[in-house]
Amino acid sequence: MQPCQPEQERKSLPSTLEALRQLFFYLTPTRCVVCRQLARRHISLCHKCESGLKINTDACESCARPLEKKYSGICGECQKSPPYYDSTLAPLLYKDTAKTLIIELKFREKLLNAKILAEIFAKFVKNDPCPDLLIPIPLHTSRLRERGYNQSLEIAREIAAIHKIPVDWKSCERRINTARQSELPIKQRRSNIKGAFQNHRRLDGLHIAIIDDVMTSGNTVNELSRVLKKSGARRIDVWVMTRA
Numbered sequence: 001m002q003p004c005q006p007e008q009e010r011k012s013l014p015s016t017l018e019a020l021r022q023l024f025f026y027l028t029p030t031r032c033v034v035c036r037q038l039a040r041r042h043i044s045l046c047h048k049c050e051s052g053l054k055i056n057t058d059a060c061e062s063c064a065r066p067l068e069k070k071y072s073g074i075c076g077e078c079q080k081s082p083p084y085y086d087s088t089l090a091p092l093l094y095k096d097t098a099k100t101l102i103i104e105l106k107f108r109e110k111l112l113n114a115k116i117l118a119e120i121f122a123k124f125v126k127n128d129p130c131p132d133l134l135i136p137i138p139l140h141t142s143r144l145r146e147r148g149y150n151q152s153l154e155i156a157r158e159i160a161a162i163h164k165i166p167v168d169w170k171s172c173e174r175r176i177n178t179a180r181q182s183e184l185p186i187k188q189r190r191s192n193i194k195g196a197f198q199n200h201r202r203l204d205g206l207h208i209a210i211i212d213d214v215m216t217s218g219n220t221v222n223e224l225s226r227v228l229k230k231s232g233a234r235r236i237d238v239w240v241m242t243r244a
Ligand SMILES: [Zn+2]
Pocket: 032, 033, 034, 035, 036, 037, 045, 046, 047, 048, 049, 050
């Protein structure tokens, strides 16, 4: 099986070319995508905004819900009703810099943020067997028309390029234009999303990673996981950039 870490090494350039490349970088400073101050080139964020990325360190092993330090392993919620997905990787907390990156990606068309989030995410992907396929959470066509793009697909495309995994954004659709999960009380979120997705392709034996920008109650990814497992998926990992 193909391991899942991105290629770390850039092919070394001949020294003159490398010197020119360094000079070009020196002469064209990058601006932080959040605050427009001078940025650190490897991440397109300034030092202050980079330190505003809060890592989701103490998290449930199943749903990545942030846990208090004294608890570890699987959270009470996952023990009570185990989710359909097999694991969640959500390296950042939905706070500060990460929250700004997501909000501006979603509502201000800052598509470059998808690349930045995917590059940060890649640093946390373990060198385990790579998923066979990425499936971004689909948007309903009316919301897609309103926004013009699906932010989860934008992130999935960037992750696909880094890890060399195909993306399928056509086989699964959101057939019900559900109320926004974030606008509903927690108790209504599960029933709101039930039956929202339809998948038109068999996924027998495949290891899938569902891609999303932010995970809050987890009901949306769980409902999609239910549908994908019904289509034969063998394993489902949730790869979500941030956890609320
Ligand atoms: Zn900044």
